[in-house]
Amino acid sequence: MADVARLAGVSGQTVSRVANGRQNVDALTRARVKDAMRQLGYRPNGAARALRSGEFRSIGVIVFELSTFGTTRTLDAIATAATARGYAVNLMPVLAASRQAVADAFARLGEQAVDGVIMMIEAHVLDDVQLPVGLPIVVVHAGVHYDHPVVDTDQTQGARLATEHLLDLGHRTVWHVAGPPSSFAADQRRRSWEQTLRGRGRDVPAALFGDWSSASGYDAGCRLAADPDVTAVFVANDQMALGVLRALHAHSLSVPRDVSVVGFDDMEEAAQFWPPLTTIRQTFTDLGRRSVDTLLAEIHSTGTRHTPHAVPTTLIRRHSTAPPRTASPRPTPPG
Structure with a gap:
């Protein structure tokens, strides 16, 4: 810093102001200091700055199931x-959703000196995890109460919109392909589907369960195709919905003429499915931005607790849903 000051013909304090992004330096002086920095190869010492300010300008993200669509999109956001x-961002994957694995992840992030943590472990293992005290934390996708801010997509709203859409088209009831029972999001979507049907005085069919993959959706779709009463299906994510569409097609059933299908996520490919998929849009950009903004507010706050943030969802109508058939019976599945 002293070398930069000599070359630029300014004081060390002026160099410090420029290095720290302060605005109380005129444009010409700032340009001269930055030119001297470039000539000398000077870079501000981040560790020293962190020790002085008490802030590392780094956040940790603890995450499980990196391969799922929602997780990757949220991480990107x-x-x-x-x-x-x-x-x-320091990413800390948790390979096994267990209490000890979560505790180990927090310990490793503590060694890397982060200012706060966003926790994305979308599984019921968190129900009784003891989170660290004194560290700013934001929880994404939570089904239980924490003494930390919670940010999530409005899962309940999304499932209600999907179910009501199918009922409003005239379907007697709606079948459901749910995500894994360990998932907070899947559990909330399933409960909302059930509550919506009961609120409308409709029968509640037994839910089928998948693992978010299109293969598990295909298996569920084959079971649904064998039931002639099925006319409408709400699927807990678009990837499983793709499997359901394939299964119905393999059983000579037309979507939406014989069976209407609604997904959840609005992944980019959903508009290219055949038929293009009616689905619930999650705005992952808003979810990621809200998570970061909430964590930074925690980092700089005096400890005030926040109410949960629910990012709204939207029903995207395409061509996989229609009123139920009232004319000729649907074809008998082969075999």
């Missing part, structure tokens, strides 16, 4: 939002 706010 978090990284984008954090970078825009001048923060680095």
Whole structure:
């Protein structure tokens, strides 16, 4: 810093102001200091700055199930939002959803000196996990109460919109292909589907369960195709909905003429399914930005607790839903 000051013909304090992004330096002086920095290869010492300010400009993200569509999109949105706010992201995958694995992840992030943590472990293992005290934490996708801010897509609203859409088209009831029972999001979507049917005085068929994959959707779709009473299906994510569409087609059933199908996520490919999929749109950009903004508010707050943030969902109507058939019976499945 002293070398930069000599070359630029300014004081060390002026160099410090420029290095720290302060605005109380005129444009010409700032340009001269930055030119001297470039000539000398000077870079501000982030560790020293963190020790002085008490802030590392880094956040941790603890995540499980990296391969799922919702997780990857949310991670991308978090990284984008954090970078825009001048923060680095330390990703800490948890390979097994257990209490000890979560505790180990927090310990490793503590060694890397982060200012706060966003926790994305979308599984019921978190029901009784003891979270660290004194560390700013935001929980994404939570089914239980924490003494920390919670940010999530409005799962209840999304499932209600999907179910009501099918009922409003005239279907007597709606079948459901749910995500895994260990999932908070799947559980909330299933409960909302059931509550919506009961609120409308409709029968509640037994839910089928998948693992978010299109293969599990196909298996569920084959079972649904064998039941002639099935005319409408709400599927807990678009990937399983793709499997359901394939199964119905394999059993000579037309979508939406014989069976209407609604998904959840609005992944980019949903508009390219055949038929294009009616689905519930989650705005992952908003979810990631809200998660980062909430964590930074926690980092700089005096400890005030926040109510949960629910990011709204939207029903996207395409061509996989229609009123039920009232004319000729649907074809008998082969075999």
